[in-house]
Amino acid sequence: MHSFGYRANAVVTFAVTILAVMCGMASLSDNFNSPSPTADVKVLNINWFQKQPNGNDEVSLTLNISADLSSLFTWNTKQVFVFLAAEYETPQNALNQVSLWDGIIQSKEHAKFWIHTTNKYRFTDQGNNLRGKDFNLTLHWHIMPKTGKMFADKIVMTGYSLPEEYR
């Protein structure tokens, strides 16, 4: 019974079992990382703000997004997906989230970034509630590990508001 094939099989199965344990430990080691990310977004300009023919408000913004997410990266991090959402309250919905910009950060070297951009995706309301509306800009991120558990967190930035009139 103790043939070449039997021993090869035993090596492979035991090696793969240990590999699974190692990957589990690598995922657990992510919990020792306590990140301290920072983010800052400035609304430089409201390019236009109008009511669409179908009655929904739409606004175009010029944004300056700067963030330092390098502390999110550990040895087990493959990439970080980051997106900026405008969040506000309307009579119909307690929370509206509109994604304005997103990006994928592939390495720690690119995790400290600064970008000057208009909103990548349309900032459109379901209705016409945006005039004079106070809103939050929230930077959300999802950490995608090489193995194991995904983490997600966010930074909420408050104190943004839209003008009272269309322009």
Add this chain to the structure above:
Amino acid sequence: MDWQGQKRAEILMQIMLVVSAVAAFGVGYTIGSFRTMMLAYAGGVVLTTLITVPNWPFFNRHPLKWLDPSEAERHPKPHVNSAAASSKKKAAKHK
């Protein structure tokens, strides 16, 4: 591979895999490189395979000493009946 060789191969395989896993994890975590951990462990698995899978002479140092046939003929087993004898032969074959 003889009996003691089999036992030795089995234990050696388990120890080598566990040691290479611990070493790979330690190195990978210390220098912060997942890739290094995987490569180090892969190296350990290949080395373990090369050492414990082929039937090296190292595993054949304790050959079984079978009774010499002429010695066995001089001390024949008592025949109780033919059925018992045939089943004993089968058992002997299985060894």
